[in-house]
Amino acid sequence: MDAKELIxxxxxxxxxxxxxVNLGIGLPxxxxxxxxxxxxxxxxxxxxxIGFGAPPPEGMEDPNLTDAGGGFISAxxxxxxxxxxxxxxxxxxxxxxxxVLGGLQVDAQGRLANWMVPGKLVPGMGGAMDLVAGARRVIxxxxxxxxxxxxxxxxxxxxxxxxxxxxxVVTDLAVLEPTPGGLLLRERAPGxxxxxxxAATAAELIVPNAVPEMxxxx
Amino acid sequence: xxxxxxxxAQAAARIPDGASVMFGxxxxxxxxxxxxxALVARGARGLTIIGNDTARPGLGVGKLIDAGCVAKxxxxxxxxxxxxxxxxxxxxxxxxxxxxxxxxxxIRAGGAGLGGVLTPTGLGTVVxxxxxxxxxxxxxxxxxxxxxxxxxxxxxxxxxxxxxLTYRLTAMNFNPVIALAARCVIAEANEIVPVGVIPPDHVxxxxxxxxxxxxxxx
Numbered sequence: 331m332d333a334k335e336l337i338x339x340x341x342x343x344x345x346x347x348x349x350x351v352n353l354g355i356g357l358p359x360x361x362x363x364x365x366x367x368x369x370x371x372x373x374x375x376x377x378x379x380i381g382f383g384a385p386p387p388e389g390m391e392d393p394n395l396t397d398a399g400g401g402f403i404s405a406x407x408x409x410x411x412x413x414x415x416x417x418x419x420x421x422x423x424x425x426x427x428x429x430v431l432g433g434l435q436v437d438a439q440g441r442l443a444n445w446m447v448p449g450k451l452v453p454g455m456g457g458a459m460d461l462v463a464g465a466r467r468v469i470x471x472x473x474x475x476x477x478x479x480x481x482x483x484x485x486x487x488x489x490x491x492x493x494x495x496x497x498x499v500v501t502d503l504a505v506l507e508p509t510p511g512g513l514l515l516r517e518r519a520p521g522x523x524x525x526x527x528x529a530a531t532a533a534e535l536i537v538p539n540a541v542p543e544m545x546x547x548x
Numbered sequence: 549x550x551x552x553x554x555x556x557a558q559a560a561a562r563i564p565d566g567a568s569v570m571f572g573x574x575x576x577x578x579x580x581x582x583x584x585x586a587l588v589a590r591g592a593r594g595l596t597i598i599g600n601d602t603a604r605p606g607l608g609v610g611k612l613i614d615a616g617c618v619a620k621x622x623x624x625x626x627x628x629x630x631x632x633x634x635x636x637x638x639x640x641x642x643x644x645x646x647x648x649x650x651x652x653x654x655i656r657a658g659g660a661g662l663g664g665v666l667t668p669t670g671l672g673t674v675v676x677x678x679x680x681x682x683x684x685x686x687x688x689x690x691x692x693x694x695x696x697x698x699x700x701x702x703x704x705x706x707x708x709x710x711x712x713l714t715y716r717l718t719a720m721n722f723n724p725v726i727a728l729a730a731r732c733v734i735a736e737a738n739e740i741v742p743v744g745v746i747p748p749d750h751v752x753x754x755x756x757x758x759x760x761x762x763x764x765x766x
Contacts, residue, residue, distance in 0.1 A: 400575030418649030453627025493672025
């Protein structure tokens with residue numbers, strides 16, 4: 331199992347029954363593959379649909395049916411479409427149970443940076459600022475390290491996506507929960523020691539006596 | 549009021565150099581490609597484009613960026629268009645990044661006669677710079693001002709000769725909201741049907757808002 335699959339399968343355990351969920355582009359999209367059996371989860375794509383499914387077979391794509399990355403999707407029975415203003419009313423208005431977003435950095439206060447690297451890469455925030463400001467739960471799904479550097483830092487050095495702390499950070503090494511006292515080490519990845527998580531983290535962690543191994547969705 | 553459809557070239561001639569142009573489309577899905585092609589063909593210059601993203605090179609408003617028609621882009625995302633990034637870094641193109649939900653609401657406010665919107669999105673980020681923070685019911689919000697434009701260019705699924713418009717699935721996105729926020733609204737549709745064919749409940753944009761209809765492809 332590669333790092334991305336591990337992260338997606340851990341994040342999938344955060345899904346709740348009968349909820350509306352928005353998955354960001356890239357790694358977060360993988361979470362849809364691991365919805366635990368028996369749960370009904372409606373996925374929103376911010377370009378204007380609730381209830382989309384996997385890409386259709388080649389040759390059966392609809393040019394008017396795409397996800398936020400512009401990729402072809404299908405609409406499940408019961409799907410609904412809407413305009414951009416309504417889409418963000420759902421997001422900002424407290425109607426979205428959970429969003430899963432990629433990250434460039436998360437700091438000790440639980441703040442996320444995921445929309446630009448000044449002078450190098452300026453993709454823009456797209457819907458990320460609205461999602462972090464508005465979703466009831468914000469899950470960051472990202473690799474713990476980038477080119478050997480920790481993406482968990484004491485203080486953001488990249489522009490923040492929101493002042494609001496995220497709910498949970500799931501990486502290929504650990505599950506971290508921002509709390510008023512700091513970042514709590516909740517779980518470690520299978521086969522990863524607490525010492526290894528601490529060594530790969532550039533922020534102070536609150537480490538309980540027992541840190542269980544993370545469970546993974548099938 | 550019934551009106552004759554005009555050609556895409558006639559539509560482009562109604563969009564002067566230097567105009568501000570709101571456009572429909574999310575990664576070019578729901579973008580009026582024929583009007584965009586005609587703007588490129590007439591060599592439009594100095595446009596300010598306002599919409600979700602700059603798509604990809606050769607696609608949607610990406611074609612306007614390629615052809616040097618654009619002086620400024622007010623969008624939420626440019627990450628999929630390396631030409632936008634390169635022209636921005638070279639100082640040939642001004643880019644103002646606006647969170648996606650905030651962009652939709654600022655346009656909606658412009659079209660709805662409102663003096664702005666109060667949103668939690670962008671609080672504590674660079675988006676807050678230079679803006680007023682207003683507390684309502686004990687919570688802070690950013691005051692975001694309305695946006696209007698000289699022209700809106702719309703892509704619809706069906707139109708009738710009254711200008712009534714319908715949309716399909718995720719090709720709806722920003723199209724309905726920009727129809728209210730520009731002084732001149734030009735729509736191109738996949739099909740133009742006789743008045744009375746579209747059931748009133750299916751019309752998303754009333755024809756009273758649409759000034760010009762572009763001929764359907766022959």
